Amino acid sequence: MPIQAFVDDSGGKGATAHFVLAGLAGHSDSWAHFSEEWRLCLSESPAITAFKMREAASCTGQFRYMTDDQRDKKLRALGRIINRHARLVTCTVIDLSAHAETWALLDKPRNDPYFWPFHNTIAAICFSLWDYGWREPFEITFDEDVIFGPRAKLWYPVVREVLKYREPEASTILPVDPRFRSDDESLPIQAADLFAWVIRKKHDDPTYDRFDWLFNEELMAVQMSEYVQYYDKQRMSDVTAESHRLAREGAVPTEVIQAYQRIYAND
Incomplete structure (x- = not known):
């Protein structure tokens, strides 16, 4: 069965201190069972659609009529469903204030906080699955983002050529x-939203521990990737400097240059 990964985001400029993309990976047959169980759990009293x-944490929206208990x-019931079917979680975290001083000064779409986490999340899942012995291409589905998603995806052929060169x-x-x-179409994205x-909340506030019990008691089988990335100012500056060095020294592979040129040829 193919591996499928599902990714959701949390945070954004002007609203939070960090932006996060988190992805869950598992076998396609497991995700099919997950969706059946998840839908049933949502419908059980007290039901939500x-x-x-975010709504669960504040008992608002779908959770507005629920007590904390x-x-x-x-959450425990939903966490157990995730625990049965997801095998891997990864995340990419970006410091938005540091981003404003570094990558935000680049050209579009590389100046979007979404851009680098999008590509790093794909790479992190790829490297994790390879380390676990997976040898077939996996599928990945991101939560719909009508503005930043297509902009980041346009660069995927370039990033893929870079990864082919390096790995x-x-x-x-x-x-x-x-x-x-x-x-609504891909229920595993709702599970990725939890992570x-x-x-993101724990990076914004390192003392936040309200739902530690959920991870310590109900989500123990979901393995955290070794390729989690945290982009602070130093990390972002280093990535930019390395890119400039490769370009200056003419060390960029021909395939990468050609993929880059195709983007602007179709612009």
């Missing part, structure tokens, strides 16, 4: 084409 961790029981073996399992779906929100 869709899950968003009822909310926690619902020729592992890159053979990269997805052919990242996809976008709403979390994205809590990870």
Whole structure:
């Protein structure tokens, strides 16, 4: 069965201190069972029609009529479903104030906070699966983002060529084409939302521990990738400096240059 990954985001400029993309990976047959169980759990009293961790944390929206006790029981039930079917979680975290001083000064779309986490999340899942012995291409689906998603995806052929150059073996399992779906269409994206929100919240406020019990008791089987990335100012500056060095020294592979030129030829 093919591996499928589902990714959601949390945070944004002017609203939070960090932006996060979190992805969950598992076998396609497991995700099919997950969706059945998730939909059933949502419908059980007290019923909700869709899950968003932000609403669960504040008992608003779909959770507005629940007590803290009822909310926690619902979270436990949903967490157990994730634990049964997801095998890997990865995340990319970007410091938005540092981004404003570094990558925000680049040209579009590389100045979007979404851009680098999008590509790093694909790479992190790729390298993790390769380390676990997976040798077939995986599929990846991101939560729908009508503005930043297509801009980032346009650069995927360039990033894929870079990864082929740097990691020729592992890159053979990269997805052919990242996809976008709403979390109503792809229920595993709702599960990724849980991780994205809590990870972002804990980076915004390192003392935040309200839902530590959920991860320590109900989500123990979901393995954290070794390729998690945190982009602070130094890390962003280093990435930019390395890119400039390669360009200056003419060390950019021909395939990467050609993929880059195709983007602007079709612009």
